[in-house]
Each structure stands twice: as structure tokens, then as C-alpha cells.
């Protein structure tokens with residue numbers, strides 16, 4: 001079975017909640033109950049994946065955590081984050097979408113500068129941080145390039161750099177690698193883990209892939225649809241750093257089987273509630 005986590009592994013690291021969802025539901029104006037009574041603590045340093053079939057509310061949950069919309073019921077609490085005078089938490093988040101959504105007319109540098117520019121930082125004042133973010137994703141030599149000159153994987157790296165440039169504590173990633181080919185995806189999975197370990201972020205990662213979730217995560221939240229809800233949680237106790245040996249190991253396969261079984265149960269529960 002799985003080896004014990006290393007002493008400094010995030011699996012057994014600090015356990016304080018950075019953000020807590022308490023009975024969060026979301027019903028859209030169309031009447032769709034996208035999320036029903038979701039309760040989940042995201043603890044500092046965790047890599048949590050939300051896994052489930054299409055329509056189970058993964059993106060809705062992520063968007064609510066980002067403050068892009070409000071819950072219809074329940075609360076999202078940031079117990080360790082300062083709040084402004086109106087009581088709004090000063091979320092320090094970065095958001096990465098499935099599409100890189102880069103400005104085609106702007107250089108890589110200017111794309112990554114955007115969040116700092118919106119905060120009022122001039123190009124000169126932002127330069128060091130933009131270059132630092134580009135170096136993190138291995139693209140500092142491409143600061144002057146335009147998106148059309150980049151491969152799909154490079155565009156996604158730029159999108160990640162743009163999310164990192166504000167130095168967020170929480171990185172929210174909505175199926176960021178789903179549109180990439182297998183080899184690029186494996187490479188970006190490895191790079192993301194390396195960055196996560198180095199920078200000690202907290203990550204919430206939405207995916208459809210059992211294999212990707214087991215490779216990356218400390219914990220996997222399996223969700224079902226109609227209505228969107230949490231069905232099971234699976235802790236992945238394999239130590240980091242994880243690499244190709246882990247991908248080919250018996251513990252990895254065992255975790256994939258456990259998570260795959262949970263996903264099948266989620267699909268069946270949703271089918272019964274049709």
C-alpha cells in the first residue's frame with residue numbers, strides 16, 4: 001500500500017482552514033440547483049481536487065470561492081483573511097481557466113502584467129514581479145513574444161503566470177490542462193507540483209480525470225450531479241515529490257481504483273436521482 005507521507009508532507013502539514021464552505025447551495029435563476037449543501041474545509045497547503053461528471057457543480061463551487069457569484073444558502077468563510085469595512089474578505093486568489101484567455105494583441109509580458117496593472121502598478125513597477133512569474137513557469141525568455149507565437153502548453157503557462165503574479169495564497173484552477181495533449185499535460189502536472197511544493201500555496205483544482213487527480217492531490221472531493229453535491233472524499237497519502245515512478249507504482253494504481261470506484265458511485269447516484 002501507500003508509503004507513509006514524508007514528515008513535511010502537505011498531507012500531514014498544517015491543518016488550519018484557509019476557506020470553509022458551510023452548507024453552500026447555489027440555485028440559478030433558471031431554477032437549476034447547481035450545488036446543494038456543500039461543506040468543505042480547504043486547509044492551508046493542501047492540493048484539493050474537485051472531481052465529478054459534467055454538471056456536478058465543480059465550476060460553480062470554484063466560482064463561489066472566488067467571489068464570482070454568491071451562494072443561495074450557506075456561507076463561505078475565510079477565517080484567517082482580513083476583511084474590509086463592508087465585511088468582504090480580501091481574498092488573495094489566482095484563477096486559471098480551461099482556456100488561457102490571453103489578449104492576442106499584447107505580448108506575454110503585457111498579458112501577465114494585467115492583474116497588477118488593474119491594481120495600478122506601472123509597467124516599470126511591475127517588471128520584477130512579472131519576470132519572476134514568467135521565470136516560475138519557464139517562460140522568461142518569451143516576455144516579448146505574442147500569444148500566436150506560442151504552443152498550447154506555453155499559452156497555458158502564461159495563463160498560470162498571470163494568476164501567480166499577484167502572489168496569491170489560494171490558486172483556483174478550472175480544468176486548466178483539459179485541452180492539452182497528453183505529453184504536455186504530464187509536463188505541466190509535474191511543473192505545477194514543483195511550483196506548489198516550492199511556493200507552499202493552497203490549490204483547488206477542478207478535473208474530470210481520475211488519473212490527474214490522483215497524481216496531483218493530497219485530497220480528492222468526488223461530486224455527483226442533479227443536484228451538484230459532494231459524495232465522497234479520498235485522501236491520497238502518497239509522499240511528494242511525485243514523479244514518473246509514482247505514476248507507475250502500485251499505490252498510484254490502488255488510489256486510482258479507489259477514486260474510480262467513488263466516481264462510479266457518484267454517476268450511479270446521479271442516475272438514480274434523475
Ligand SMILES: Nc1ncnc2c1ncn2[C@@H]1O[C@H](COP(=O)(O)OP(=O)(O)OP(=O)(O)O)[C@@H](O)[C@H]1O
Nearest residue numbers: 028030032034053054055056057058059060061228
Ligand atoms: N450561469 C448559470 N445559469 C444557469 N445554470 C447554470 C449556470 N452555470 C452553471 N449552470 C448549471 O449548473 C449546473 C452545474 O454547472 P457547473 O458548470 O458548475 O458544473 P461542472 O461540474 O463544472 O460541469 P463541467 O464539468 O461540464 O464543466 C449545470 O447543470 C449547469 O448547466
